[in-house]
Amino acid sequence: MLRSLLVLLLLLAAPARAQDAFTDALRGLGGNFQSQAEAVEKLGALGDPRALPLLQALAEGRLVKTADGTVQLREGDAGEPVRINNRVRVALRGALGRLQLLSPVEAERAAAADGLFRSRSPENIPLLEDALGRESSPAVRERMALALAASRLAAPQEGVKRQGILVLAEGGSAVARGLLLEARAAHPALAPEIDAAIAAIDRRLMLKTAAETAFQGLSLGSVLLLAALGLAVTFGVMGVINMAHGEMVMLGAYTTVMVQEALRGIPALAPLSLPLSVPAAFLVTAAVGVALERGLIRHLYGRPLETLLMTFGVGMIIQQAVRLIFGAQNREVLSPAWMQGTLSLPGGIEITQNRLWIILFALAVLGITIAAIRFTRFGLEMRAVVQNRRIAATMGIRTGRVDAMTFAFGSGIAGMAGVAVSQIDNVSPNLGTGYIIDSFMVVVFGGVGSLAGTMIGAFTLGIVNKMLEPWAGAVLAKIAVLVGIMLFIQRRPKGLFALKGRAAEP
Incomplete structure (x- = not known):
């Protein structure tokens, strides 16, 4: 009963003159298709917010016609449903678009603007100017603004058309460019103005594409930096070619999965699962790194080929162990709310x-690593071993302990990289395989053991890779980068920043 009184309440709430126009238009909704379309257009032109729920009900089939010819919202099986045809539907789209511009809901106003853009009628100009x-x-x-410019282009006056062209040129979007191309074919007299606007949009789009490509390159470079940072530490100090480094990244990602599953039943800690995964991944992979260094690697110092083969085999063992424990299928890691969505x-x-x-x-992580190496006793001992292992040993530094801690530190950084990678890649036993080659490329290109070189190398390779992908594709772009690094190493065998130590000639 209350819903059936909606129309009456809306009518009583309006002034007399507006009520008469509104009532006259409302009567036509119960007539034939011609009168329905005219009534819908009148209700939309009035701009009266009372018409919005009625027209929405008509579009959704929730409006019925009573015995006396009036219309009301459907209530049970009472009344005959008001039927509409395609012409009425077209009128409804335009009228709803006009009325929704007055809605207090932002999403409805945006949808209304999109609807008016599609209709492109000069009648929308005053309403859009007022709403804007x-x-x-x-x-x-x-x-x-885009809908207003499109409506102005449809106006018969050339001055109004030129206003629309200027607005579209300032917008600089691909949609505006397409609209101007359509207008150029329809209005040859305005071709010079339209061509100038298209050229301005092309410049804006080129700058936008360059900025987005740079961000994508920085994004890829940040992943490469995280994956290569630990390798730069271990390779620079110990001279160990650790082919199991990618598996450390994978273990960090699986630690994230385990922490998230463990905290899923604790509402207070569940939102903190990702930040808590960072120290957990560091500790887990650091422990694995200590076990690997103390158990195997320390017996193979000075024998790089045997170290490479041994760590390659260890990596395969870790992969198979993870596959047996967690299964071969991908594991899901949920991103927290503050990491979701896009930023305009x-x-x-x-x-x-x-x-x-x-x-x-x-x-x-790069800043913390630099601080740990420069401002802690562990970092001081590590640098001493890099510069001259024998003299460092004569000064009382336990080089074996430094090796173990360095390998643990580098493995822990790889574990933290796995936490980040879990947010953008599938967590599977093969996760680390895709990063080990890229990590070595970054380390060799930047200079063995140089953190600054690792950072510059990672971001350079990431940006160059993303710049080449639109023209060459992902595979050929990576091949081109690899060939470029090979040519660069021919000229600078020590990379961008050469350090002296066990891994490089003095």
């Missing part, structure tokens, strides 16, 4: 928040 002046949301304002920057540039957080995390 009152709109506070930047995203909705952008859509309204000025100029229409959109970046994914999880990639942005990974870039910041990689820089934070």
Whole structure:
């Protein structure tokens, strides 16, 4: 009963003059298709928010016609449903678009602006100008401006058309460019203005593409930095070619899975599962690194080929062990709410928040690593061993202990890389295989043992790779990068930043 009184309440709430126009238009909804379409257009032109729920009900088939010819919302089986045809549906789309511009819900206003953009009618110009002046949301304002420009292009006056061209040129979107190309064919007299606007949009789109490519390159470079950072530490100090380094990254990712599953039943700690996974992954992979160094690697110092083969076999053993424990299928790692979604920057540039957080995390890990090497006793002993192992031993430094701690430190960094990789890649036993070759390329290109070289090398390779992908494809781009590094090493065998130590000639 209350729902059936909606129309009456809406009518009583309006002033007399507006009520008469509204009532006259409302009567036509119960007539034939011609009168329905005219009534819908009148209700949309009035801009009265009372018409919005009625037209939505008509579009959804929830409006019925009573015995006396009036209409009301459906209530049970009472009344005859008001039927509509395609012409009425077209009128409904335009009218709903106009009325939803007045909605307090941002999503509805955005949808209304999109609907008016598709209709492209000069009749929408006054309504869009008024709505644009009152709109506070930047995203909705952008859509309204695009709809207003499209409506102005459809106007008969050339001056109004030129206003639309200027607005589209300022917008700089691919949609605006397509709209201008359509207008150029329809209005040859305006071709010079349209060509200038298209050229301006092309410049904006080129800058936008360059910025997005740079971000994607930084994103890839941050992953390479995390994966190669631990390898740069162990390779630079110990001269060990650790082919099981990728499996340390994989163990860090699986530690993230285990921490998340363990905290899933604890509501207070579940949102913190990803931050808590970082120290957990470091400790787990550091322990594995100590066991590997003390149990096997320390017996093979000075024999790089045997070390390479042994760590390759250890990596295969770790992969198979993980496959037996967790299964071969991919494991899911949920991202926290603050890492989900996209971030819109000025100029229409959109970046994914999880990639942005990974870039910041990689820089934070790099800073912590530099601080640990420069400002701690462990770092002092590590640098002494790098510079001259024999003299460091005569000064009382236990080089074997330094080797074990260094390998644990490098393995722990790889584990933290696995936490980050779990947010953008599938967690599976083969996860680390795709990063081991790239890690060695970064280390060799940047300079063995140089953290600055590792950072510059990682970001350089990431950006170059993403720049080549649109033209060459992902596989050929990686091959081109590999060939480029080979040619570079021919000229600079020690990489960008050469360090003296066991892994390089003095």
